[in-house]
Amino acid sequence: MSYRIREVDGFEESDTLAELHGLTFLDEAKVPSFEEGHWWLCYRDKKPVAFAGLVPSVFPKAGYFTRVGVVPEHSGHGLQLRFMRVLERRARSNGWGMIVSDTTDNVRSANNFIRAGYRLFEPELKWAFPHSLYWRKLL
Numbered sequence: 001m002s003y004r005i006r007e008v009d010g011f012e013e014s015d016t017l018a019e020l021h022g023l024t025f026l027d028e029a030k031v032p033s034f035e036e037g038h039w040w041l042c043y044r045d046k047k048p049v050a051f052a053g054l055v056p057s058v059f060p061k062a063g064y065f066t067r068v069g070v071v072p073e074h075s076g077h078g079l080q081l082r083f084m085r086v087l088e089r090r091a092r093s094n095g096w097g098m099i100v101s102d103t104t105d106n107v108r109s110a111n112n113f114i115r116a117g118y119r120l121f122e123p124e125l126k127w128a129f130p131h132s133l134y135w136r137k138l139l
Contacts, residue, residue, distance in 0.1 A: 003049070003079060005042045005086055010034035010053070013041060020051045024069030032066055038090050042070075042079055049074040052083035054090055057100050058127075063091040065101035065135075068109070080109065084116045092139050100136045102128040110135075 010017065014034040020041075021031050037055030041048045050070040057064040065087055070079050091099050101118070103109045110133055118135040126132070 062098040
């Protein structure tokens with residue numbers, strides 16, 4: 001299968017991003033503000049099948065990998081890892097030296113963070129759920 005990832009304007013593509021968010025998070029996570037940060041869509045042919053976002057972090061000169069969602073029938077094709085690479089390029093071009101993120105009850109996603117070179121860390125102020133795992137990668 002051939003997939004293409006491109007950065008999009010979150011405001012212009014907010015309906016598509018919100019639809020993909022609903023298909024992938026099933027109302028289990030709050031819909032983020034797509035007007036903030038950088039957003040990408042992944043297409044299979046001309047149909048959007050996945051999305052990801054990177055916003056400024058509370059950590060200095062760092063980005064927060066805020067969301068990645070892949071429509072279930074397109075899972076297993078390495079899309080999250082591909083998103084990680086494009087987000088890292090964008091973070092470097094922004095002058096950021098680190099990306100942080102978190103996972104909660106998602107072994108597949110945690111394994112992808114490990115494959116991509118992210119390491120677990122314990123932030124002073126935890127921003128997610130009590131049992132979330134926190135990830136960071138120095139760029």
